[in-house]
Amino acid sequence: KAGVTQTPRYLIKTRGQQVTLSCSPISGHRSVSWYQQTPGQGLQFLFEYFSETQRNKGNFPGRFSGRQFSNSRSEMNVSTLELGDSALYLCASSSQGGWQETQYFGPGTRLLVL
Amino acid sequence: GNSVTQMEGPVTLSEEAFLTINCTYTATGYPSLFWYVQYPGEGLQLLLKATKADDKGSNKGFEATYRKETTSFHLEKGSVQVSDSAVYFCALSADGGTSYGKLTFGQGTILTVHP
Numbered sequence: 186k187a188g189v190t191q192t193p194r195y196l197i198k199t200r201g202q203q204v205t206l207s208c209s210p211i212s213g214h215r216s217v218s219w220y221q222q223t224p225g226q227g228l229q230f231l232f233e234y235f236s237e238t239q240r241n242k243g244n245f246p247g248r249f250s251g252r253q254f255s256n257s258r259s260e261m262n263v264s265t266l267e268l269g270d271s272a273l274y275l276c277a278s279s280s281q282g283g284w285q286e287t288q289y290f291g292p293g294t295r296l297l298v299l
Numbered sequence: 300g301n302s303v304t305q306m307e308g309p310v311t312l313s314e315e316a317f318l319t320i321n322c323t324y325t326a327t328g329y330p331s332l333f334w335y336v337q338y339p340g341e342g343l344q345l346l347l348k349a350t351k352a353d354d355k356g357s358n359k360g361f362e363a364t365y366r367k368e369t370t371s372f373h374l375e376k377g378s379v380q381v382s383d384s385a386v387y388f389c390a391l392s393a394d395g396g397t398s399y400g401k402l403t404f405g406q407g408t409i410l411t412v413h414p
Contacts, residue, residue, distance in 0.1 A: 233400030282400035
């Protein structure tokens with residue numbers, strides 16, 4: 186099976202712009218989670234989608250949003266970018282999003298905000 | 300809330316040395332526990348996991364035992380190799396209906412193994 190794929194791998198944006206990141210889960214997986222990784226804050230959970238519904242959300246401002254499509258592919262959007270949004274954004278998929286399941290991670294999208 | 304604490308790094312070892320990376324957690328109920336590894340420029344890969352107390356997860360010579368009484372999940376390897384150099388993350392997934400798809404991570408431990 187193909188793994189989790191994320192596009193693009195690298196992005197450079199300027200403050201105030203918006204950005205959309207894409208994630209394709211492992212075939213058959215219906216749960217997609219997003220994480221932000223920074224040197225200062227580490228790995229932080231953004232949100233989780235299952236069957237096109239957001240079931241769980243981390244403590245991030247409303248500028249961070251996401252959605253999931255009927256084929257389980259997911260996108261996350263960050264509006265009005267700030268310098269502090271520079272990070273590695275990781276998506277992960279699992280079959281149902283259950284607490285005992287393994288999450289499989291993609292390679293990440295590295296976002297640099299100038 | 301739930302939290303994971305890992306030993307401070309970085310950790311530098313010689314090849315064939317014994318490795319221990321400490322991990323303790325705070326959570327209600329019976330979380331699932333994971334160790335993930337991240338190589339430079341890559342995403343996270345599952346190393347091992349345990350879903351109930353006293354379970355031992357193992358993979359590629361690494362082991363960790365879920366200790367409910369000490370709320371710990373320490374990672375060990377008897378003989379490290381240069382190729383084990385990476386960042387190691389301990390994580391938990393809380394039981395209960397509000398924890399869908401959410402992993403809580405420790406801060407990560409950088410391991411460097413010298414020949």
